[in-house]
Amino acid sequence: MPLVRVTNFAISLDGYGAGEPQSLEAPFGHAGMKLHEWRFATWRPGAPNGVDALFGRQYDVGFGAEIMGANKFGPPGWQDDPDWRGWWGEDPPFHTPTYVLTHRPREPLEMEGGTTFHFLSTSPADALAIAQEAAGDLDVRIGGGATTVRTFVAAGLVDHLHLAMVPLVLGRGTLLWEGLEGLEEQFHIESVVAPSGVVHLSLTRRSPDA
């Protein structure tokens, strides 16, 4: 059965998935690229084929659709700009139908490389049903940001999360853990530290009879 998964979601030691304030110039706020450098490092020539690379490479394997939040799709106010087409240029790295949750939906945007952005104002469960229909036999990725991830997890809709905990303290931004008290009762939690210092957490939903 296809799964609903979060992969390569980066957080700080104190649980922030992005800094603040988010803007066109600073999509991750004061966090800059710090939460993502470990992954960029795996793309450099000669980079070790180790823990970071293995997790990083999972990013786009097996997905037939993505769901993301409005604040991942663009900076505050993008809804007022009819020409905003996302951060990622004409060939975004999703290559699947991609559902943007926003209270101000617009017409779909067909990009190159298989990505089509659809804009939805609906409940997490309904958005997921739509994305699963599009994904067919493949998994659905909950792509972030933190608000969207925690909403879907709290609603019991996520089967697996891979979180990359980066050894820094952001102090402010959007929090992942809020509202997830007792998550360990629903998920088996396994961790491994990469030589980069990143702690990779794999959270796997416990089966009801385990």
Added chain:
Amino acid sequence: MPLVRVTNFAISLDGYGAGEPQSLEAPFGHAGMKLHEWRFATWRPGAPNGVDALFGRQYDVGFGAEIMGANKFGPPGWQDDPDWRGWWGEDPPFHTPTYVLTHRPREPLEMEGGTTFHFLSTSPADALAIAQEAAGDLDVRIGGGATTVRTFVAAGLVDHLHLAMVPLVLGRGTLLWEGLEGLEEQFHIESVVAPSGVVHLSLTRRSPDA
């Protein structure tokens, strides 16, 4: 030179050092003993002599004094009880002069086994100077809770922290990370995962010329 250290300070994935509400019946609030079970497990006969045991055993090595916060010493309201002598019975596990920071200090309490509780209402720096004087050539432990640890870290008074991050989400309680934005600039951060699932973080103050 003697150091100022935090050892075996347990936090949840979301950074809480204790749950809530704290009371005589529930010293750690809704967290119960969950943050500490990994350490108790190392005391059982036949327990592995591995990562958890090695870190756990550091708890009392090399210290000549401890500083703790009022909320570690007793449940809310202990200051109104002239007979309160701490949670630990007549032979507390400190075996050194132990300084309790409280806005309502009282006379010192001499316990068995080398522990004497002194009660101080003073700044972190002054409390540390007093504890260091008592500790002589030995280190001073900042013993918690989270409020006291983060206050001393924020004041630049701590050389080394060992944090045990337990794989659970508490959701509420006293937060360790608050006010520590950018901690990675001051501390080298190394992590290792024990087979129990606990992530042991070692934070070592960077030397000024490194």
